[in-house]
Amino acid sequence: xxxxxxxxxxxxxxxxxxxxxxxxxxxxxxxxxxxxxxxxxxxxxxxxxxxxxxxxxxxxxxxxxxxxxxxxxxxxxxxxxxxxxxxxxxxxxxxxxxxxxxxxxxxxxxxxxxxx
Amino acid sequence: xxxxxxxxxxxxxxxxxxxxxxxxxxxxxxxxxxxxxxxxxxxxxxxxxxxxxxxxxxxxxxxxxxxxxxxxxxxxxxxxxxxxxxxxxxxxxxxxxxxxxxxxxxxxxxxxxxxx
Numbered sequence: 505x506x507x508x509x510x511x512x513x514x515x516x517x518x519x520x521x522x523x524x525x526x527x528x529x530x531x532x533x534x535x536x537x538x539x540x541x542x543x544x545x546x547x548x549x550x551x552x553x554x555x556x557x558x559x560x561x562x563x564x565x566x567x568x569x570x571x572x573x574x575x576x577x578x579x580x581x582x583x584x585x586x587x588x589x590x591x592x593x594x595x596x597x598x599x600x601x602x603x604x605x606x607x608x609x610x611x612x613x614x615x616x617x618x619x620x
Numbered sequence: 621x622x623x624x625x626x627x628x629x630x631x632x633x634x635x636x637x638x639x640x641x642x643x644x645x646x647x648x649x650x651x652x653x654x655x656x657x658x659x660x661x662x663x664x665x666x667x668x669x670x671x672x673x674x675x676x677x678x679x680x681x682x683x684x685x686x687x688x689x690x691x692x693x694x695x696x697x698x699x700x701x702x703x704x705x706x707x708x709x710x711x712x713x714x715x716x717x718x719x720x721x722x723x724x725x726x727x728x729x730x731x732x733x734x735x736x
Binding site: 536538540545546547548549550553593597599606607608610611612613615 | 624626654661662663664666669711713715723724725726727728729730732
């Protein structure tokens with residue numbers, strides 16, 4: 505029940521296309537859903553995050569769509585660029601108490617390759 | 621900003637020796653820091669959660685006597701791999717949450733440990 509399932513494992517997209525990565529969870533107590541981008545040999549960097557009270561959040565070319573009833577959320581990368589080629593991780597966590605989050609449960613990761 | 625540093629960025633050691641990895645929050649105070657381990661092409665695996673001034677909480681299956689964690693101040697946590705063996709070779713990444721902040725975890729750049 506603590507798992508976050510991520511798909512696809514790998515994704516190849518042409519430059520300018522839309523990259524879509526999906527995640528699903530079971531634990532309804534999760535209330536924070538971030539996406540991280542990781543380049544080889546580097547630590548993950550926060551891209552965008554969402555809470556269950558909204559269905560969509562957009563920041564630049566990155567959009568999170570959230571479906572609370574289906575317990576699914578997805579990352580859309582518009583106008584994908586070769587520089588977006590990286591591994592993307594979704595994650596989920598519950599809040600332990602006010603102003604402090606709990607541990608993140610990560611998805612398996614998606615290796616995105618954007619072809620020029 | 622929210623910058624987390626790790627030192628060293630890479631280390632090679634002989635089997636049986638101990639290695640200490642430092643994690644620092646450079647521009648904020650961190651109530652909670654997390655230590656992860658990542659194998660090639662795999663997701664991040666949480667090892668332990670540390671809160672300043674208290675004992676770390678280890679995830680199931682992580683040997684607390686082998687992976688010693690100290691969180692002595694609001695800006696520094698250390699992970700010591702004791703009596704390292706080749707199977708401990710991995711990418712170790714820390715993250716930190718801001719004191720009085722939100723659920724966001726800010727990740728360090730990681731430390732590559734190779735045990736010969």
